[in-house]
Amino acid sequence: DTGVSQDPRHKITKRGQNVTFRCDPISEHNRLYWYRQTLGQGPEFLTYFQNEAQLEKSRLLSDRFSAERPKGSFSTLEIQRTEQGDSAMYLCASSADNEQFFGPGTRLTVL
Amino acid sequence: QKEVEQNSGPLSVPEGAIASLNCTYSDRGSQSFFWYRQYSGKSPELIMSIYSNGDKEDGRFTAQLNKASQYVSLLIRDSQPSDSATYLCAVTSNRKLIWGLGTSLAVNP
Numbered sequence: 001d002t003g004v005s006q007d008p009r010h011k012i013t014k015r016g017q018n019v020t021f022r023c024d025p026i027s028e029h030n031r032l033y034w035y036r037q038t039l040g041q042g043p044e045f046l047t048y049f050q051n052e053a054q055l056e057k058s059r060l061l062s063d064r065f066s067a068e069r070p071k072g073s074f075s076t077l078e079i080q081r082t083e084q085g086d087s088a089m090y091l092c093a094s095s096a097d098n099e100q101f102f103g104p105g106t107r108l109t110v111l
Numbered sequence: 112q113k114e115v116e117q118n119s120g121p122l123s124v125p126e127g128a129i130a131s132l133n134c135t136y137s138d139r140g141s142q143s144f145f146w147y148r149q150y151s152g153k154s155p156e157l158i159m160s161i162y163s164n165g166d167k168e169d170g171r172f173t174a175q176l177n178k179a180s181q182y183v184s185l186l187i188r189d190s191q192p193s194d195s196a197t198y199l200c201a202v203t204s205n206r207k208l209i210w211g212l213g214t215s216l217a218v219n220p
Contacts, residue, residue: 033208042115042199042210043155056207091154098143098162100208102154 002026004103006092012109013082020078021106025094032075033100034067035091043091049075082110113138113204117211125219130187132214134200137181143203144176146185148196149213155199159185190218 005024013019025032030051035043046065047057051072064082069075079086087110093100114137124130132146143162147155161167161174161183173186183202187194197213 040212042201042212043208044210045207048207089154098203099145099157099160101157102147105154 004092004094004101006090006103006106008106009104010107010109012111014111015084016081018078018080019082019108020076021090021092021108022074022076023092023094023103024074025092026096026101029094029096029101030072031095031100032069033093033095034075034077035093037089037091037105038087046077079108082108084110086110113202113209115200115202115209115211117198117200117214119212120215121217122214123217123219124190126190126192128190128218130190130194130216130218132185132187132198132200132216134183134185134202134211135181136183136200136202136209138202138204138209139178139181141202141204144174144183145201145208146172146174146183147199147201148194149199150196187216190216192218192220194218 007022032049034046037043047067049069064080067077089105091105093102116135146159148158149155159174161176167174171188175184195218199213200211201208
């Protein structure tokens, strides 16, 4: 399978815990995006990498969120001190040009 | 605030009919336009991209773009029950994708 992969697919955690998600993009794609989506909404932009450089981060994103793409390949998204409002689907997408292709997502539930 | 607007629906069409989905956007500088299909509980799947005015056809799907009117549409011919999903319109603005809330389509057998 040469598509975007994400791990885990589901995560249930207790409020206050830290969680980390992983995204493996399509191998020849140099751009990687993280989004968050809640029911009835479109994807909400979180952050964007070109190769290993984080070029943009949403101003809506609190300091509890951090993302890395250390070698320009896979990326991780960490949420510290999770809150119930963080419950959502976290989506990763990659692109070589304008078209973005999404992974299956990680569904986070914060109890 | 750059915006993309879609009718939320639900849009209901009988099997075999043409489904027409519409999207308007506010950023006149937008250059790239996309339609994604999203099944319940799944991630968005790219089905069409369009960059210039006019029509672009791919199988049963036709995307139409009118930059002067800031309008992009998606036509689905010979609609099938498997087309029942939410269709998201996305438009580039300052190197980011701006998303509509999606239109829910139900194709009735």
